[in-house]
Amino acid sequence: MSELGRRARELLKELKSYGTGTLSPYNEELVRLIFSEIDEHNSQTEAIVSELRRKQAEAEAGAAGATPQQEVDELTATTMCLHYECIKRNKRLLLIYMNERMQRLKEMRWTLRALPEAQKARCCQSEIQFYNEYSRALQTYMSKSEGVGMDLTLDTRPPKDTFVNVRGLKDSGEVILSYGRATVLVGTTISLPAEEAEPLLRDGTVEMVDWDDGFGRNCS
Amino acid sequence: MTDYWNLDAALAEETTVPLKFKYGILGVARVLEPGSTNNDIDSGTKVDAPLWLAAALSRRGMTSFGAPELYSERYRRKINAGAECMNLKGRAPYFYDVGNKCNEFMQDLTLSAFLSRTYATRYRELVSKGLSTVSGEDMLELQSKLSLEELSVFEAGRDAVARTETWARGARPRVLAAAVVPSRKRASAPDDSKGREARQRVEG
Structure with missing residues (x-):
């Protein structure tokens, strides 16, 4: 006999212990055990129901004139409710498990833009498939030809300023910006629009410089 | 019923x-009471069961249940004497959730008064004082004491304090780096590593 959803609780605790930014390894063994637990509850319920049907049929056959017995005694009702609640509980916990993992995968797509290898190894097959499809859908939505034509993952919260200060990390000569040209040398600091700084930051040509509010007080 | 999809709500139950x-x-019977010799439970028997089961069956009028021992008269006196000394994380990580849930069925006004009084005291003594203490050891001790509900309030408060300090120093939050680095990393990384974070982001 099962154990009142204790396995499902272990499953959620495991996921919780990994923190919000990472996934726990997909616990296929435990999920399978929970499924068999649900099956067990189901078969017990069915056993009770068929027993009731049999009794009912007997009563009808025995006394055709008497009113058929519809009443279920409280004891059986409680037992059935217990099995039913256990099934519902297990279902809820499993759904939470799946949903939570799905949310974390989505979060990774938005913040990290890719699924890190370490996390990928912890996903099950269908989760990887979900991630790929989600990623593709987002890509299509952001593309110029079919969607909005903007990289929506750039600013997950509104930028405070349209310009950022960057410092050159390698000599890459002149870059053409929307408002003119600038020469990127090691150590030179230039101010440029945030969306134009993004590709340079990504390929490592420049690095971000702390904000300066003009009074010499830098953000520490 | 609390939020169906909430992980913490499910664990609290x-x-x-x-x-x-x-x-x-x-x-x-053997599932509910591991030491039981009988297969069935007689009417009127008391067993320990998880809250979700108790709530579901009691809603149908098949069972009745009381609050866990931590909410009993004896513990209430203890907590009233010094709410801030109680280690809730170890005893009842979901102290308030469970208390409220039980109260849905018990409709005990003294219990709700007790819960809000406990929270008020602990908020004043632990959470708001904790926001101004700086010693790491105190912080650890504090965090090991708070229930999970209090801990999230505390974390939010600490984040707000950090933001206020940044603002008071006249600095603005970083646009790109802050937006991309997950909040967990940002919270744990020391301030002077921001440049490095930005570079990590670039590589990633």
Whole structure:
């Protein structure tokens, strides 16, 4: 006999212990055990129901004139409710498990833009498939030809300023910006629009410089 | 019912409560009571069951249940004497959730008064004082004491304090780096590593 959803609780605790930014390894063994637990509850319920049907049929056959017995005694009702609640509980916990993992995968797509290898190894097959499809859908939505034509993952919260200060990390000569040209040398600091700084930051040509509010007080 | 999809809400409902059967139950006694020799539970028997089961069966009028021992008169006196000394994380990580949930069925006004009083005291003594203490050791001790609900309030408060300090120093939050680095990393990384974070982001 099962154990009142204790396995499902272990499953959620495991996921919780990994923190919000990472996934726990997909616990296929435990999920399978929970499924068999649900099956067990189901078969017990069915056993009770068929027993009731049999009794009912007997009563009808025995006394055709008497009113058929519809009443279920409280004891059986409680037992059935217990099995039913256990099934519902297990279902809820499993759904939470799946949903939570799905949310974390989505979060990774938005913040990290890719699924890190370490996390990928912890996903099950269908989760990887979900991630790929989600990623593709987002890509299509952001593309110029079919969607909005903007990289929506750039600013997950509104930028405070349209310009950022960057410092050159390698000599890459002149870059053409929307408002003119600038020469990127090691150590030179230039101010440029945030969306134009993004590709340079990504390929490592420049690095971000702390904000300066003009009074010499830098953000520490 | 609290939010169906909430992980913490689901875990809070795993707390065991004393459950009393009105009619008894068939065939599952060994699960509910591991030491039981009988297969069935007679009517009027008390067992320890998780809160979700107790709530679901009691809603149908098949059982009745009381609050866990931590909410009993004895513990209430203890907590009233010094709410801030109680280590809730170890004893009842979901102290307020479970208390409120039980109260839905018990409708005990003294229990709700007790819960809000406990929270008020602990908020004043632990959470708001904790925001101004700086010693790491104190912080650890504090965090090991707070229940999970209090801990999230505390974390939010600490984040707000950090933001206020940044603002007071006249600095603005970083646009790109802050937006991309996950919040967990940002919270743990020391301030002077921001440049490095930005570079990590670039590589990633």
